[in-house]
Structure formats: C-alpha cells, structure tokens
Amino acid sequence: VISVDISAAEKLPGVRAVKIIKGPGSEIQWAFDEVVGVAAIDENTAEDAIRKIVVKYEKLPHFVKEEAIEKAGKNAKPAAEQVTGDPDKGFQEAEVVVSGEYGISVITHCCLEPHGQVLEWEDKNLTVYPSTQNVSGMAGQYAQPLQMPASNIKVRMDHVGGGFGSKFGADGWGIESAHLAKQAGAPVKTFLERDAELFVAGTRPSHFAKIKVGAKKDGSLVAWHSESWASGGLTGGGMPPIPYVLNIPNQRKIHTAVVTNVGASRAWRAPNHPQACWLTLAALDDLAAELKMDPLDFYIKNLGLAGVRADLYRRELLKAAELMEWQKKWHPRGDATAGHLKRGVGLGFHTWGGRGHDSECRLTVNPDGSVVVALGSQDLGVGTRTVLAMVAGETFGLPVEAITIQIGKAPDYPPSGASGGSTTVGGVSSATRRAAVDALDQLFSKVAPGLGVEASQLEAVGGKIQAKGDPAKSLAWKQATAKLGVTPINTTGKNPGEGKLIDSGVGGVQMADVTVDIETGIVKMNKFVAVQDCGLIINEKTAESQVFGAMIMGVCYSLMEERIMDEYLGRPLNSNMEFYKLAGIGDIGDFVVHMWKDDPEQDGRGVIGLGEPPVISPAAAIGNAVANAIGVRVPRIPLTPERVLAALDKKGGLTS
Amino acid sequence: MKAFEYASPTTKEQAVSLLSAQWGETEILAGGTDLLSLMKDYLSAPKRVVNIKGIKEFQGIRTSAAGVRLGSLVTLEELLDNQWVKAECAALAEAADGVRSQQIRNMGTVGGDLCQRPRCWYFRGGFGYFPKGEGGEDLIAQGENTYHAILGNSGPAYFVNPSSLAPALIALNAKVRLFGSQGWRDVAAEEFFVTPTREGEREYVMKPNEILGEVIVPPSKGLKSATYEVRQKEALDWPLAAASVSLKMNGKAVQEARLVLGHVAPVPWRCQEAEKALVGPASEERAAEVAKVALKDAKPLSQNAHRVQLARVALKRAIVQATQGGA
Numbered sequence: 012v013i014s015v016d017i018s019a020a021e022k023l024p025g026v027r028a029v030k031i032i033k034g035p036g037s038e039i040q041w042a043f044d045e046v047v048g049v050a051a052i053d054e055n056t057a058e059d060a061i062r063k064i065v066v067k068y069e070k071l072p073h074f075v076k077e078e079a080i081e082k083a084g085k086n087a088k089p090a091a092e093q094v095t096g097d098p099d100k101g102f103q104e105a106e107v108v109v110s111g112e113y114g115i116s117v118i119t120h121c122c123l124e125p126h127g128q129v130l131e132w133e134d135k136n137l138t139v140y141p142s143t144q145n146v147s148g149m150a151g152q153y154a155q156p157l158q159m160p161a162s163n164i165k166v167r168m169d170h171v172g173g174g175f176g177s178k179f180g181a182d183g184w185g186i187e188s189a190h191l192a193k194q195a196g197a198p199v200k201t202f203l204e205r206d207a208e209l210f211v212a213g214t215r216p217s218h219f220a221k222i223k224v225g226a227k228k229d230g231s232l233v234a235w236h237s238e239s240w241a242s243g244g245l246t247g248g249g250m251p252p253i254p255y256v257l258n259i260p261n262q263r264k265i266h267t268a269v270v271t272n273v274g275a276s277r278a279w280r281a282p283n284h285p286q287a288c289w290l291t292l293a294a295l296d297d298l299a300a301e302l303k304m305d306p307l308d309f310y311i312k313n314l315g316l317a318g319v320r321a322d323l324y325r326r327e328l329l330k331a332a333e334l335m336e337w338q339k340k341w342h343p344r345g346d347a348t349a350g351h352l353k354r355g356v357g358l359g360f361h362t363w364g365g366r367g368h369d370s371e372c373r374l375t376v377n378p379d380g381s382v383v384v385a386l387g388s389q390d391l392g393v394g395t396r397t398v399l400a401m402v403a404g405e406t407f408g409l410p411v412e413a414i415t416i417q418i419g420k421a422p423d424y425p426p427s428g429a430s431g432g433s434t435t436v437g438g439v440s441s442a443t444r445r446a447a448v449d450a451l452d453q454l455f456s457k458v459a460p461g462l463g464v465e466a467s468q469l470e471a472v473g474g475k476i477q478a479k480g481d482p483a484k485s486l487a488w489k490q491a492t493a494k495l496g497v498t499p500i501n502t503t504g505k506n507p508g509e510g511k512l513i514d515s516g517v518g519g520v521q522m523a524d525v526t527v528d529i530e531t532g533i534v535k536m537n538k539f540v541a542v543q544d545c546g547l548i549i550n551e552k553t554a555e556s557q558v559f560g561a562m563i564m565g566v567c568y569s570l571m572e573e574r575i576m577d578e579y580l581g582r583p584l585n586s587n588m589e590f591y592k593l594a595g596i597g598d599i600g601d602f603v604v605h606m607w608k609d610d611p612e613q614d615g616r617g618v619i620g621l622g623e624p625p626v627i628s629p630a631a632a633i634g635n636a637v638a639n640a641i642g643v644r645v646p647r648i649p650l651t652p653e654r655v656l657a658a659l660d661k662k663g664g665l666t667s
Numbered sequence: 668m669k670a671f672e673y674a675s676p677t678t679k680e681q682a683v684s685l686l687s688a689q690w691g692e693t694e695i696l697a698g699g700t701d702l703l704s705l706m707k708d709y710l711s712a713p714k715r716v717v718n719i720k721g722i723k724e725f726q727g728i729r730t731s732a733a734g735v736r737l738g739s740l741v742t743l744e745e746l747l748d749n750q751w752v753k754a755e756c757a758a759l760a761e762a763a764d765g766v767r768s769q770q771i772r773n774m775g776t777v778g779g780d781l782c783q784r785p786r787c788w789y790f791r792g793g794f795g796y797f798p799k800g801e802g803g804e805d806l807i808a809q810g811e812n813t814y815h816a817i818l819g820n821s822g823p824a825y826f827v828n829p830s831s832l833a834p835a836l837i838a839l840n841a842k843v844r845l846f847g848s849q850g851w852r853d854v855a856a857e858e859f860f861v862t863p864t865r866e867g868e869r870e871y872v873m874k875p876n877e878i879l880g881e882v883i884v885p886p887s888k889g890l891k892s893a894t895y896e897v898r899q900k901e902a903l904d905w906p907l908a909a910a911s912v913s914l915k916m917n918g919k920a921v922q923e924a925r926l927v928l929g930h931v932a933p934v935p936w937r938c939q940e941a942e943k944a945l946v947g948p949a950s951e952e953r954a955a956e957v958a959k960v961a962l963k964d965a966k967p968l969s970q971n972a973h974r975v976q977l978a979r980v981a982l983k984r985a986i987v988q989a990t991q992g993g994a
Contacts (some may be wrong), residue, residue: 579800579810
C-alpha cells in the first residue's frame with residue numbers, strides 16, 4: 012500500500028466511521044484483504060463511501076494457481092520424504108504397477124449465510140451477535156485484540172446458516188467492526204458480500220499427486236509411491252493422509268507445500284480426507300482395472316490393511332453392493348453398449364474419529380415440572396436441539412416437548428466446544444445425559460420416602476416416577492417435582508465424565524451409479540448409496556439428513572464446484588453463485604442411506620459424530636463410476652464436461 | 668447502488684421521452700433480473716431508471732394470420748404456458764424452458780432476454796468490457812476463457828451472446844420492433860445483434876432512446892423447429908452451447924433450413940453454409956456432417972476447444988429433434 016485517501020468517504024453524509032486497517036507500507040497478500048473499514052447508516056451509503064476511497068498500490072509478484080507446480084518457483088516448499096518399509100523392494104516384487112497423476116480443485120465453503128456479525132457496545136461491555144460454529148469460544152477471540160476482559164463480552168446466536176468448518180474465528184472483519192462500532196458510537200452490522208464470502212471466508216485446499224502403486228497378480232497391494240503437492244494459501248498445504256485407509260506395506264511419500272496469494276484455507280468438513288480418499292482410491296481403482304478385477308473383490312482382498320475396522324468395511328461393502336445391485340451393474344472398464352450414453356458404477360470408503368468434545372451442561376428441574384437444559388453450544392442445523400431434548404426427555408420419561416433447550420449464549424450458559432470435526436453430538440449428549448441422570452437421582456431421593464420405595468428402586472417412564480415395574484406406586488411427573496418445594500434441582504454434567512457414553516472411529520462405504528454422455532462429457536447421477544457407521548444413533552432422521560446433506564455436497568464438489576483464479580489479476584473470477592456451480596435438485600439423482608445398525612454391539616459403542624465421514628467418499632465413488640462408464644480415467648475433480656471430453660480424446664474414444 | 672430517479676410511464680411515447688440519447692444515463696427496467704444485478708455491481712449507474720412494465724401495449728401474446736406477436740413484456744413463463752407457441756414454435760418454447768429457474772422465468776421478459784448484457788466474468792467482475800492488462804495484454808485471450816467465444820472471436824469482444832431466445836427467433840425468421848421518437852422501426856432478429864468494437868457500445872442495434880416493444884414471429888406453415896442446449900446442470904446454468912433450427916420438410920427430406928448457434932459467439936451465429944448442406948434426405952449421420960460444416964471455421968481460444976465439439980453436438984441434436992417431431 013503506497014497511500015490511502017479516505018477524506019472523500021469521511022465527508023459523505025451518512026458515514027459514521029472510517030478506519031484505515033492496512034495503511035501505507037502494509038503488504039496485502041491477497042485480494043479482498045481488509046484495507047479500510049467504513050460504517051454508515053445503511054449498506055448503500057457504506058458501499059458508496061468505499062468507492063470514494065483511493066488506495067494506491069504497488070503491484071508485487073503473486074502466485075495463485077498452484078496446480079502449475081512447475082511455475083511455483085520459490086513458492087514451492089518441499090518437505091522431507093517419508094519412507095515406510097522398503098518401497099524399492101516392494102516395487103521389484105510387484106507384478107502389476109500403475110501410475111497416474113490425479114488432482115482435486117480448491118473449493119470454497121460457500122455458506123448460504125455469509126460470515127459476519129452485529130456488534131454493540133454498552134460502555135465497556137460488548138455484545139457480539141455472530142454467525143459462528145463456536146459460541147463459547149468467541150469472547151476470548153475478541154478480548155485479546157480489543158485489549159479488554161473476556162468477561163465483558165457477551166455472545167448471542169440462535170441460528171447459523173452454514174459453517175462447514177469456516178466459522179470458528181472472530182475474523183479480521185469482526186475485530187475491525189468492533190473498532191468501527193466504538194468509533195461510530197453505534198451498533199455495527201457487517202456481513203460479507205457473496206464475492207468475499209467465496210474468496211476469503213474459507214476454502215478447502217486442492218491436492219495433486221503423481222502416484223505409482225504396485226500389487227501382486229492376485230491383487231495384494233505391496234508398494235506405494237506418491238509425489239504430492241497442495242496449497243492452503245500463504246501457509247502452503249500439508250500432505251493429505253495417503254494412502255487412505257489401507258496401510259500399504261512399502262511406501263515412499265514426497266510432499267511439497269505450495270504458497271499462494273489467496274484467502275487462507277479453513278477446515279472444510281473432514282479436513283484433508285476427501286482429497287486423500289480421491290487420490291488413493293482413484294489410483295487403486297486404476298490398479299484394479301489393470302488387474303482386471305472387480306474393485307469390490309480387490310478391496311475385500313486388501314482389507315487386512317485397513318486395521319481394526321477391516322471386518323466392518325467388509326460387511327459395509329457387501330451391504331452397499333446389495334443396495335446398489337453392484338453385481339448386476341458392474342462391468343469391466345468401458346460400457347460396451349452402443350450409443351452415446353455410458354453407464355458405470357464406482358465405490359469409495361472412508362474413516363473418521365468423531366469423539367465428543369469438552370462440554371458442560373447445566374440442567375434445571377423446576378418445582379413446576381419444567382426442565383431446562385443449557386449449554387454454550389450451537390445448532391448448525393443438524394439437530395443439536397432435537398438430540399438434547401431427546402436425551403433429557405428419555406432420561407426423565409418425558410416427551411421432547413417438555414424439555415426447554417437453551418443454547419447459543421455465552422457466558423450465560425456453561426462452555427461447550429466448537430462444532431467442528433464431528434465432535435458436537437458426542438460432547439453435548441453425554442454432558443446432558445450425565446446432568447439428567449444426576450438430577451433424576453436427586454428427584455428420586457425426594458419422592459422415595461413418600462412412595463415407600465428405595466430411591467434406587469424407582470424409574471421414570473411415561474411421564475411418571477414409579478416403583479420399577481409397579482405403576483401402582485407412582486407419582487405423575489409434576490406431582491413428583493412439586494415435592495421439591497421452592498428449590499429447583501440444579502445439576503451440571505460434563506464431558507469427559509464417568510462411564511462410557513461416547514466413542515471414536517467410524518467407517519463408511521459409498522457407491523455411485525452414473526451415466527456419462529460421451530458426446531458432451533456431461534455426467535448425470537443415477538443412484539448414490541451411502542452405508543455409514545456412527546455408533547449409537549440418537550435420532551435417526553437427523554442422522555440420515557446429515558448423510559443426505561453430505562452426499563449433495565459430494566455431488567457438487569465431484570462434478571461442478573471449483574474456484575477459478577485469473578493468473579494475471581490474482582483474483583477469482585467465479586466468486587458468485589452463477590459460475591461457482593452447485594447442484595440443483597435435478598442434478599443429484601436417487602440417494603439411498605443405510606445407517607449401520609447391523610451389529611448387536613453397535614449401540615454399546617455410544618455416540619459418535621457424523622458431520623464429516625459421509626462427505627469424504629463421494630469423489631472416489633463418482634469418479635470411479637465415471638471411469639467404469641467411459642473406460643478411461645478422468646484424473647481431476649470436479650469432473651467437468653471439458654475434463655471428461657479431454658480424457659476421452661486422449662483415449663481416442665471421442666465421437667460426435 | 669448509486670441513487671437514481673425512477674419513472675413509471677404508462678405510454679410508450681412517455682417512456683421514450685424519458686430516455687437519454689446516451690448509453691448509461693438511463694436504463695429500461697422490465698423484469699429486472701439483469702438490470703438489478705448490474706446496478707448492484709456498479710456496472711450500470713444510471714441517473715434514471717424507466718420502468719416500462721406499466722405500458723399495456725408491450726404486454727401479451729396475440730396470434731393472427733400474420734403470425735404471432737409477442738409483447739416485449741411477455742415473461743418466459745407466459746411463453747411456456749402458451750399453447751400456440753408450443754404447437755407452432757417448438758424451438759422458442761424449448762429455449763424458454765432452458766432457463767431453469769422458476770423465479771427468472773416468472774420475472775424475466777422476452778425483451779429483457781434479448782437485451783441482457785454479456786455474462787463474461789471479466790465484465791461482470793468489473794475488469795472491463797475488453798479487459799486489458801497494464802501492458803495492454805488481452806486478459807481474456809491469455810486468461811480464463813473456457814466460457815468465451817469460439818466463433819467471431821477475433822477480438823476485442825470475446826464474450827458470448829447470452830440470450831436464450833435469440834437463436835430460436837432468428838431460426839424462425841422473426842423480426843424485432845423498436846419504438847423511438849420517430850415511431851416504430853422493424854429489424855430482422857438476425858440483424859438486431861452486433862459485435863461491439865469499442866468500450867461503451869452495446870451488443871445490439873437498438874439506440875439508447877428506443878424501446879424493444881414487440882417481436883413478430885411469422886406463421887410457421889408447417890416448419891419443424893427445435894432448440895437443444897448443452898448444459899452441465901439440470902438446475903439453472905448457462906448453456907455451454909446451444910442450437911436452434913427450423914426446417915421446411917418435404918416428407919423425410921429437408922427443403923430449406925435455418926440453423927443458429929447460441930452461446931458460441933458475441934452474436935447468435937447463423938450457419939448459412941451448413942443450411943445449404945442440410946438440404947436433402949434427413950438422417951442423424953447427415954446432421955452430424957452438417958454440424959461439422961457449421962463449426963469448420965471455429966477458432967477456439969486457449970481453454971475452450973471442447974466447446975467446438977459441444978456446439979456440433981447441440982446442432983446435430985437440434986436437427987435430429989426437429990426432424991423427429993419438432994413443431
């Protein structure tokens with residue numbers, strides 16, 4: 012930044028505050044970085060004022076297209092190679108070796124509700140109304156840069172319109188808006204425009220890899236070699252967990268982080284897993300094709316490399332195959348039927364942790380019978396409120412309507428972790444269960460003498476407290492709570508805590524059935540099957556909805572979604588909802604979701620998060636289905652018509 | 668959005684008197700599906716917006732022996748709902764159906780579809796109509812041009828004409844009626860579009876103080892017509908290529924053809940050599956051959972060679988669709 016002139020903006024009627032954020036001498040690293048902040052009486056006035064600000068820049072060299080690693084120069088930061096076993100010997104022993112180059116583009120979180128917040132000062136106190144995945148963690152992020160005690164900051168949020176891992180922080184626009192609100196002496200509302208939302212409010216890094224993989228003739232995997240690169244903006248991008256799920260015996264992995272002048276990447280549902288899943292399973296699918304093996308047989312043969320969940324994967328693969336009618340639909344690579352429409356099937360599988368985060372629940376049973384569950388958590392639209400009401404309701408033998416859920420406020424409610432990494436449901440449900448059990452024990456103690464039953468012999472069912480198995484000795488819920496007199500029961504439940512209520516570690520399998528028009532390269536989804544393990548399911552409808560949502564997102568990023576940068580301008584060209592393409596209802600095909608309840612010990616595992624796992628496999632399943640349909644690998648996700656036609660052209664299979 | 672004066676005249680004469688002779692000073696508002704986004708993005712900052720929705724004369728669909736007269740305020744949804752249009756102008760109904768947004772079909776008008784500005788992402792991003800680098804480099808030719816023109820693209824315009832209806836109207840030999848201070852003037856739909864060569868020009872021959880009031884489609888007299896769009900998505904999405912055709916058939920042979928490509932050039936692209944080549948017995952093989960003729964002069968930019976193939980497919984499929992039952 013050479014100079015900043017804000018004088019004309021300051022004079023515009025309706026402008027209440029103008030603040031230079033990056034003054035002369037600052038270095039701007041990417042388009043849409045915060046340079047000057049303006050607060051005005053309405054959005055149009057603020058926009059007009061921004062256009063009156065004159066900033067002079069000196070243009071510095073920039074690099075924005077990381078797929079071209081050969082052009083990266085000093086922006087490429089190679090890491091030390093990682094070796095497991097003896098890869099050279101592994102490849103010598105391999106009887107079939109395939110190699111290829113695969114990639115998956117940068118996508119953005121594209122939250123329908125953009126990032127932003129309303130900020131209001133009252134003397135030395137600040138109230139923040141953010142769009143966030145992190146209610147309890149928000150105050151501390153404002154306190155430090157604003158040099159004020161976190162205890163003076165209140166956070167309020169009832170609903171959030173999408174986060175996907177991009178809404179944990181206060182963000183630069185949040186902090187600067189707090190300064191502007193103070194300067195303006197008025198509340199300030201700041202929400203990103205769509206273009207900034209798509210460019211600086213979160214991206215999922217791309218990943219690229221040259222992969223060589225070797226197997227014995229019987230399909231047993233023996234060696235892996237990968238040279239990968241990725242960019243997450245200024246910080247480069249780490250190596251995805253490849254080879255994914257299958258721990259191939261002999262490996263050599265070389266990774267290069269590429270620094271780019273773009274808005275920083277943020278956690279995107281199952282960070283690094285979708286990329287790792289695609290890179291690995293595309294290469295392995297190519298190997299299975301070379302071996303002339305059905306991928307289902309190939310993977311079942313190699314599941315010994317999948318560790319503790321090998322048998323779960325085997326049974327999930329068979330279940331998915333049954334739901335997909337895989338045996339009927341699968342054919343060797345290249346649909347041999349005549350005509351321009353080619354059909355194929357493909358599969359992917361994935362894993363995730365999903366252990367519940369730290370959480371604290373304050374539960375109140377009032378003498379009038381009302382029950383309040385309070386946590387400083389948030390509902391991202393996935394059913395957190397529903398799940399909390401069910402856990403407390405079932406513990407007390409009450410319908411969900413009888414439970415009042417209070418979330419979305421801090422510090423009013425006890426702290427709960429940020430909603431990321433599929434950690435929420437395990438954290439909040441176990442904290443609530445513990446608080447509810449404790450409260451119920453206290454209630455039992457109060458009513459036991461009157462019923463002439465030991466407290467330990469009471470149960471809460473059907474809106475009553477009764478002697479176990481003896482409804483004759485009972486009190487209606489409200490009669491029971493009336494015994495509390497004037498003092499409510501207040502309990503606190505925490506996670507982690509006593510007893511095994513939650514677990515970590517799941518596996519899932521997905522299969523896609525697609526039709527490809529080989530004259531246009533357009534891929535249509537016919538059917539998409541997901542088989543997903545997540546331990547004890549609290550609410551099946553919202554659990555299935557999580558999987559449906561992930562599959563829709565998966566179709567979007569597999570077929571159409573990607574950020575397009577202009578190399579010269581260093582700017583994105585499609586940070587809008589017109590050319591940043593997302594699927595509509597007519598583009599997704601038929602979905603089948605099978606929640607894994609097929610093991611008797613499944614419920615005993617306890618609750619495991621579900622936000623990430625089902626979004627991992629779509630590219631592998633859909634990309635492999637396309638290869639099965641057209642007989643050639645389309646190496647880059649998303650599978651746009653251009654890339655499908657290019658792959659067909661290379662094969663010499665193009666017709667018109 | 669810059670503050671502006673808003674006028675809502677009820678006659679076409681009043682409306683014309685409110686329009687400036689300079690582009691950019693005034694804008695015409697009908698459905699608003701394009702104008703509002705242009706204004707929000709500061710790509711248009713008129714002093715006055717003239718809402719023509721109150722002009723009854725520009726509304727409605729009327730059929731007569733002279734053909735069908737579409738008021739410029741007819742919405743895409745009204746076109747789709749009209750039985751005459753469906754029966755006599757399949758190409759036009761299919762083109763309207765290609766706009767896969769109920770909201771846009773409800774609001775968007777025939778006149779607005781023809782006059783909408785290019786969707787070029789450099790233009791829409793505020794980088795200019797003919798974006799250039801500091802050293803005069805042609806940013807589109809060296810940049811992200813996958814959605815840009817493959818025909819008529821010798822520069823400086825590389826955008827593609829975005830109209831959904833124009834190829835169909837040209838194939839159906841329609842004319843566009845413009846109203847100005849001197850009264851009505853008629854322009855063949857094909858002559859309506861031009862490739863601008865200077866900043867500040869528009870993509871059509873209409874003057875800043877004229878209004879597109881009507882479109883006249885001549886009687887079909889048994890013509891077979893069809894539109895085929897190659898779109899990646901079923902949901903709202905711009906075609907990667909489109910073709911509208913109208914064929915005069917004699918049994919199973921083509922006697923006369925009008926073939927028009929959309930979304931491939933700065934103007935809707937009439938394929939006259941291919942039209943002649945199509946005369947004769949109709950077959951899918953012949954349609955494919957003719958499509959090759961239509962695209963033989965295509966000069967793709969650095970990233971859009973695949974769209975030559977897509978344009979061939981669009982044309983082949985539109986011809987096959989028309990010969991197999993188009994109206």
